[in-house]
Amino acid sequence: MTLEALSNAFGPSGCEAKVRRVVIDAIADKVDELQVDHLGNVIAHQKGTQYPTFKVMVSAHMDEVGFMITHIDDNGLLHFTKVGGIDDRVLPAKVVRIGPSEMRGVISVKPVHLTDRAERNKVISYDNMAIDIGVSSKAEAERLVDRGDYAVFDVAFEDLATSSSPMAKGKAFDDRAGCAVLIELIERGPYPFDFWPVFTTMEEVGLRGAQVAAYRVMPDAAFALEGTICDDGPRDGDTSPTTAVGKGPAISPMDRSVIADRRLVRLLIETAEAEGIPYQFKQPGKGGTDAGAIHLAKTGVPSVPVSVPSRYIHSPVCMLSKEDLRNTVRLMTATLQRMTPDVLSTR
């Protein structure tokens, strides 16, 4: 299963090589053209069957949130900073993989017996934590780790077969879920239009891969695939869950980074309704996506984000519904089949 290999792969922003390998292995023989650009984006191309000059880009980002080693102290402990947005509160007592060898280490925590109540009511800031790799000296640590090495959470992908609606857990579903959908779309191609699947880098540190990829491809329209915020946990008040698991792909009319092109939003809705595919709207204004960079390329690109709802993104372990994943593939496949130049000629 592609999502499993993608989720397990080590790939924080700027260090996506291992994810890129999984992606290229999965798509290389299914595209007409494939290049890796200066920022590490994988830019693929499937020639259109009907409208060879009408270019549609579909993107998903390969990078995940993670860490970078900033300092090795005298006790051989590794101090770190965060790459991308991670809540400090999910860090204590977690296992991480560090550097090219993906060596294990743990984010150590003082025993609860030695804390007082006031202390337990305070969040520990990441810069007061350290990773213990089981060495006792700076010299030994320096033989194993370099300053600047990346780290990610150590979590294994797993299908949760316990539910009648199948779920999966693993790390980095933001945005390996989007990558899995995009790989599936490539397998189902070609399409009437000229199809440009792009697997981007460095989304979590400011949509940076997408910015240059969109410039290079300069599509007529773009879809950004995401594993997005899903805040549907138990709640007291009647507040928005942002998206909810099990309710189908989430269409974003607007997030922090983009106001989606209304014609593309309309196309997605009409397709979902015509095909009987469940869908939901992501609560406007939350989060940002590669669409934020893509829609501002050159003179502008009509763009829309489409997402697989994923619980606990940016934490060690995420959970999604495989039904949502499947329905996102269905919605995108059906939508792309209807994607003609006419869609954009309407007002």
Added chain:
Amino acid sequence: MEVAVEVVPFLKSLSESSGVSGYEQQVRDLVTEQYAALADEVRVDAMGNVIALKNGTGAAPRFRVMLAAHMDEIGLIVSMLDQGFLRFNSVGGFDQRTLMGQEVVVHARRDLPGIIGSRPPHVLSAEERNKPVPMEDLFIDVGLAQPELQEVVRVGDLITIRRPFLELRNGLVCGKAFDDRAAVVSVAVCLDMLQTLKHEWDVFAVATVQEELGVRGAITSTYGIAPDIGIAIDVGFGKQPGVSEEYSIDLDKGPALAIGPNIHPAMFSELKRVADVFEIPVQVEVAPRPTGTDARAIQVTREGIPTALLSIPLRNMHTPIEMLAVKDLVRTGHLMAQFIAALDGAFIDKLSWEEEGV
């Protein structure tokens, strides 16, 4: 000396099995099997303690030494089914700040893997991110919707942390429930060594239950055995950031001998002497009050029992990433075995408070 007990595999299997205080069955089965191979008889008492007896070679009636290591672990318990998620409380002492984002197993009508959920940082205010989430606001997600959840999970179902055993480097290992299953393994190492070391005294090796809720298994098992002396084996605070130098011990420098009111001074001295003779490295742990270990109960059982405490140095206690040096665990087993082999009728006299130097 070769160790026939497969130390690391045994520790791994104990660490990865589930046994929250009062629900130690799975661990009990593993321990019973291993101890049975090393002792003359094994029984389980009314509380669920595993009690193995390895007969001594002295003339009956023989003196009795008890070794106690607890096999229960801290865990969680379902308190409510809430909109497709589980609310929970703790069984034993957790720092609630270590729970978010951990994986768990809910022991319901079937075992359910789950996640202790968190809200995405994208939707939280800076103020919200600056407050730890209290235990009652945390929730577990097993990926089931409320109707299905209600069929499978009940309030009161136990939950354990799910964390695969991990080998780091330099003989350090990492996982959950090393407190106190590492000590259970050290007792197996001791029994194993006693296969070839002659010992006069009867040895009662006990894997106790419910230590984390107030050393309850030690209370009944000690009463039942009525040992002449007792040794509790537990874990001690390993040196790590944030932990004071005075009250912590080093990993990989041998077990710590506790000293203080909970410990009989002659037991301490004899363990120290044996360690010196056999060149087993040991450290001293200062315990100025009744310890939070089985030694606390053993000492005040019946008319009182001379007691010692050995602590295996451990970092990150009561988290899923407890860390220790395998060598310390083996050394603990060796120290106990040599101590036991040296016990003779005269040792009882050393425990007398009239004895010079005590």
